[in-house]
Amino acid sequence: MGEHLQASLTGGALSKDAIDANFEDLHPPLNAQQVNSWANRCLFCYDAPCITACPTAIDIPRFIRQIATDNITGAAKTILSANIMGGTCARACPTEILCEQQCVLNTGEHEPIEIGALQRYAVDYLMDTTNTHPFVRGPKTGKTIAVIGAGPAGLACAHELARLGHDVVVFEAKAKAGGLNEYGLAAYKMAGDYAAKETKFITDIGGITVKAGKSLGDDFSLSDLRDKYDAVFIGIGLTKMRKLGIAGEALAGVSNALDFIETIRQTSDLSTLDPGRDIVVIGGGNTAIDAAVQAKRLGAKNVTLAYRRGLAQMGETKWEQDLAATNGVMIKHWANPVEIIGENSVKSVRFEQINLQDGKLCGTGDYFHICADRVYKALGQTLVTDELTALKVENGKLKVGSDGLTSVAGIYAGGDCIAPGEDLTVQAVADGKTAAIAIDKMLAIDKMLES
Amino acid sequence: MADLRCVIAGIESINPFWLASAPPTDKQYNVERAFAAGWGGVVWKTLGVDPPVVNVSSRYGVHKDTGRGILGINNIELISDRPLDVNLREIEQVRKNWPDRIIIGSMMAPVEEELWKELAIKIAGSGVHGIELNLGCPHGMCERGMGSAIGQVPELVENTTRWVREVVDIPVFTKLTPNTTDILLPAEAALKGGAHAVALINTVNSIIGVDLDVMAPTPVVDGKGTHGGYCGSAVKPIALHMVAEIARAVETRDLDISAIGGITTWRDAAEFIALGANALQVCTAVMLYGFKIIEDLNEGLSDFMDAKGYKSIEDFRGLATKNTVNWNDLNMNYDLKAVIDKDKCIECGLCHIVCEDTSHQAITIKPTETGREFTVVDADCVGCNLCAHVCPVPDCITMEPVDNGLPYQTWPEISPISGEVRGE
Ligand SMILES: Cc1cc2nc3c(=O)[nH]c(=O)nc-3n(C[C@H](O)[C@H](O)[C@H](O)COP(=O)(O)OP(=O)(O)OC[C@H]3O[C@@H](n4cnc5c(N)ncnc54)[C@H](O)[C@@H]3O)c2cc1C
Ligand SMILES: Cc1cc2nc3c(=O)[nH]c(=O)nc-3n(C[C@H](O)[C@H](O)[C@H](O)COP(=O)(O)O)c2cc1C
Ligand code: SF4
Ligand code: SF4
Numbered sequence: 079m080g081e082h083l084q085a086s087l088t089g090g091a092l093s094k095d096a097i098d099a100n101f102e103d104l105h106p107p108l109n110a111q112q113v114n115s116w117a118n119r120c121l122f123c124y125d126a127p128c129i130t131a132c133p134t135a136i137d138i139p140r141f142i143r144q145i146a147t148d149n150i151t152g153a154a155k156t157i158l159s160a161n162i163m164g165g166t167c168a169r170a171c172p173t174e175i176l177c178e179q180q181c182v183l184n185t186g187e188h189e190p191i192e193i194g195a196l197q198r199y200a201v202d203y204l205m206d207t208t209n210t211h212p213f214v215r216g217p218k219t220g221k222t223i224a225v226i227g228a229g230p231a232g233l234a235c236a237h238e239l240a241r242l243g244h245d246v247v248v249f250e251a252k253a254k255a256g257g258l259n260e261y262g263l264a265a266y267k268m269a270g271d272y273a274a275k276e277t278k279f280i281t282d283i284g285g286i287t288v289k290a291g292k293s294l295g296d297d298f299s300l301s302d303l304r305d306k307y308d309a310v311f312i313g314i315g316l317t318k319m320r321k322l323g324i325a326g327e328a329l330a331g332v333s334n335a336l337d338f339i340e341t342i343r344q345t346s347d348l349s350t351l352d353p354g355r356d357i358v359v360i361g362g363g364n365t366a367i368d369a370a371v372q373a374k375r376l377g378a379k380n381v382t383l384a385y386r387r388g389l390a391q392m393g394e395t396k397w398e399q400d401l402a403a404t405n406g407v408m409i410k411h412w413a414n415p416v417e418i419i420g421e422n423s424v425k426s427v428r429f430e431q432i433n434l435q436d437g438k439l440c441g442t443g444d445y446f447h448i449c450a451d452r453v454y455k456a457l458g459q460t461l462v463t464d465e466l467t468a469l470k471v472e473n474g475k476l477k478v479g480s481d482g483l484t485s486v487a488g489i490y491a492g493g494d495c496i497a498p499g500e501d502l503t504v505q506a507v508a509d510g511k512t513a514a515i516a517i518d519k520m521l522a523i524d525k526m527l528e529s
Numbered sequence: 530m531a532d533l534r535c536v537i538a539g540i541e542s543i544n545p546f547w548l549a550s551a552p553p554t555d556k557q558y559n560v561e562r563a564f565a566a567g568w569g570g571v572v573w574k575t576l577g578v579d580p581p582v583v584n585v586s587s588r589y590g591v592h593k594d595t596g597r598g599i600l601g602i603n604n605i606e607l608i609s610d611r612p613l614d615v616n617l618r619e620i621e622q623v624r625k626n627w628p629d630r631i632i633i634g635s636m637m638a639p640v641e642e643e644l645w646k647e648l649a650i651k652i653a654g655s656g657v658h659g660i661e662l663n664l665g666c667p668h669g670m671c672e673r674g675m676g677s678a679i680g681q682v683p684e685l686v687e688n689t690t691r692w693v694r695e696v697v698d699i700p701v702f703t704k705l706t707p708n709t710t711d712i713l714l715p716a717e718a719a720l721k722g723g724a725h726a727v728a729l730i731n732t733v734n735s736i737i738g739v740d741l742d743v744m745a746p747t748p749v750v751d752g753k754g755t756h757g758g759y760c761g762s763a764v765k766p767i768a769l770h771m772v773a774e775i776a777r778a779v780e781t782r783d784l785d786i787s788a789i790g791g792i793t794t795w796r797d798a799a800e801f802i803a804l805g806a807n808a809l810q811v812c813t814a815v816m817l818y819g820f821k822i823i824e825d826l827n828e829g830l831s832d833f834m835d836a837k838g839y840k841s842i843e844d845f846r847g848l849a850t851k852n853t854v855n856w857n858d859l860n861m862n863y864d865l866k867a868v869i870d871k872d873k874c875i876e877c878g879l880c881h882i883v884c885e886d887t888s889h890q891a892i893t894i895k896p897t898e899t900g901r902e903f904t905v906v907d908a909d910c911v912g913c914n915l916c917a918h919v920c921p922v923p924d925c926i927t928m929e930p931v932d933n934g935l936p937y938q939t940w941p942e943i944s945p946i947s948g949e950v951r952g953e
Contacts, residue, residue: 117596118596122879127900185876
């Protein structure tokens with residue numbers, strides 16, 4: 079059962095079975111009876127607030143009603159026509175701050191509809207029962223668009239473009255497509271190789287060529303693509319890891335939380351991994367929580383999440399904080415790392431106790447150590463701008479208009495690499511789709527002007 | 530605790546809740562379990578002339594909402610498929626075991642006086658408190674000239690009732706079919722034939738659904754289906770109307786009424802009594818939940834009566850009958866407006882969209898800082914109630930009468946042509 083942490087019964091290492099159980103679906107899929115019960119609770123609100131709260135504006139009451147009337151495939155089509163990554167979003171969306179937060183039943187009955195779980199049921203049903211892609215491509219336009227990055231933003235953009243009749247070439251630096259769906263989301267959210275399955279489903283519409291192992295910078299430049307293709311979409315996410323900048327950062331055992339998560343996501347037999355004994359995760363966002371919880375589920379004895387600020391300033395939602403707590407992660411607030419101590423490999427981390435004075439973080443001169451044989455840094459990622467110098471950047475991210483257009487004509491961008499919007503899968507999908515529609519419009523206008 | 534005893538056709542029952550003639554009353558085992566649970570009486574599953582009928586499989590279909598809620602059952606079962614004698618011996622036994630409970634024998638036969646009389650005498654001989662004539666079964670039996678084939682012809686209703694009356698000295702209930710245009714016609718015929726009471730309704734003729742894979746009506750019997758009898762909460766409104774018509778018509782209002790049709794809750798029961806029923810029969814509700822619902826029926830009815838100060842069933846029986854009038858007797862000047870309690874509103878927007886799409890465009894929607902606000906435009910609201918019905922929040926939308934100072938005026942008092950008041 080994914081919901082409950084399997085602890086060691088002997089105090090020793092976790093068995094393979096226990097580890098496998100720990101990395102099953104955190105929320106097991108609903109069964110048909112639960113789905114019927116939930117679907118019939120939905121009020122079918124007019125101009126429903128839940129729709130407004132979904133970045134991809136899925137027509138939620140409509141798809142729930144389709145489930146209630148036993149048209150599950152239709153429900154899935156409603157979802158996928160708004161959000162082709164409805165399957166991952168159903169698993170990974172922090173619904174407690176999105177659609178479900180706005181459900182009117184929060185007011186009426188103190189419990190919203192489980193929109194994400196219903197969404198998952200419908201999309202899984204379609205993907206498990208049909209082999210044909212639910213959408214057909216429009217008439218061929220003869221245009222080809224280059225997409226850089228095969229994450230949610232890039233894939234959503236590519237899919238929408240293909241649907242509109244364009245051909246798309248997607249350049250992806252890594253060996254596999256999927257972006258953080260494949261390498262970053264917590265394993266218990268994406269159980270069963272779902273990212274790869276969904277990527278295949280998305281590209282099955284046709285007209286999309288994914289070139290893996292091809293990276294902007296190493297293999298081509300932005301202007302190469304701009305010259306060769308009718309338009310370019312950039313969805314490269316944020317790949318530069320922030321550093322602590324303190325002594326000992328280079329010691330063995332110190333690594334990026336994201337690399338640790340990537341290792342978990344790319345390892346088929348998790349019992350072959352050494353979980354470590356005492357883990358310190360540094361940072362306060364959801365990457366920190368995901369790393370800490372996965373370390374614990376892998377069998378680490380003591381996992382401490384150390385954060386410079388207080389509970390209120392943490393980047394993750396209440397649900398994620400609770401997840402950490404129920405998984406036995408110790409959260410240490412107001413702790414600023416000043417040194418990582420060890421000889422060849424890390425032994426402990428030295429922290430200074432922090433105070434908030436007049437809104438400013440101040441050291442107190444009080445120091446303490448936490449033992450560690452592993453330190454995972456989750457300090458956030460930033461945009462690699464080296465290859466993007468032609469484009470305007472705002473607060474470290476690409477500046478774009480509401481349609482995703484960058485400061486250069488014909489070049490669009492979306493997802494984590496652009497300034498507007500939250501860094502969420504569903505937002506990246508929305509951005510990719512919006513840009514695709516804008517690109518399509520732009521190409522249509524160009525064509526009109528030509529003739 | 531209110532007194533739940535009731536009297537119908539001179540029979541006194543410990544409570545007004547009897548099981549209707551159907552599978553729950555098919556044999557001694559079921560009936561004794563029902564009595565143990567607290568049911569006041571049963572109408573035994575309809576008995577016919579031997580040899581017994583043979584039933585098919587499958588037999589039931591259901592009409593559901595989109596969730597688990599079963600709105601109604603449809604059945605294509607016939608009458609008792611066990612030999613008459615077996616049934617009669619069991620009735621005798623239960624009568625002995627449960628002396629304070631009522632057993633009514635239900636019967637049907639082909640339209641031959643001798644057959645009706647012989648069967649009635651045999652059933653009466655088992656010690657039943659009364660006999661009910663099943664003139665309602667709308668499937669199967671009617672194809673053999675019985676059930677609704679009799680109930681739809683007032684002359685046959687009168688004759689069969691009289692035949693039974695002539696040979697037994699226990700009360701006679703004539704059970705009517707709703708599958709007729711005017712329920713007063715068979716009710717009057719039953720009265721003429723000498724019935725002490727009418728029981729209604731039997732099931733409504735229906736096709737409950739179509740199996741879209743087999744392409745046949747459900748329940749499907751080896752690739753084919755047939756029309757059946759519909760019952761359960763969905764038919765309650767039909768039954769309420771027919772009971773009210775009989776209770777308020779000058780010709781039939783002296784007949785005792787055993788009301789049947791969709792009774793599921795104590796409230797359903799109270800509604801039938803308020804419209805004039807002397808006692809009640811239940812079938813589908815126990816087929817869906819088991820006999821235990823009698824506890825809630827008894828207690829709920831009693832609590833309601835206590836709250837209202839009714840000491841006995843007779844205290845409130847028929848109180849709603851006098852307020853059941855023809856449309857032409859309604860007050861045209863009465864004016865209701867919907868009022869939305871904004872503190873209770875959860876902003877689902879259902880009131881707005883139903884009024885906007887299907888009624889009088891009388892509820893506006895306006896964005897606010899935190900969400901949206903719904904407001905009734907009094908000038909456009911006709912007081913139809915639709916918004917209040919669809920609102921999921923209890924008591925959030927209420928219908929408030931407007932004091933317009935106008936007198937009670939009916940349509941016939943108003944000229945239909947000029948719209949002005951006649952005779953002024
Ligand atoms: C640990 C972690 C957990 C998260 N959990 C959640 C969650 O539970 N729910 C949620 O909604 N969001 C979550 N997020 C955020 C979410 O994953 C991102 O917002 C989303 O993946 C952004 O999509 P994207 O397409 O913009 O970028 P990415 O998913 O980062 O994809 C970018 C792609 O571009 C490729 N790329 C990068 N540089 C180049 C280059 N130079 N040339 C070619 N290709 C390149 C990358 O390899 C990658 O495939 C999480 C993020 C992290 C880090
Ligand atoms: C399966 C089934 C069998 C029935 N058989 C008989 C019957 O033999 N005789 C009879 O008079 N009514 C029969 N009825 C009708 C019921 O007695 C009753 O009139 C009808 O179901 C309406 O009541 P309800 O809505 O409480 O079910 C049957 C109903 C059902 C569901
Ligand atoms: S995509 Fe995410 S936010 Fe939108 S409805 Fe689905 S679960 Fe909710
Ligand atoms: S707000 Fe809640 S109840 Fe209303 S449509 Fe959305 S999910 Fe259904």
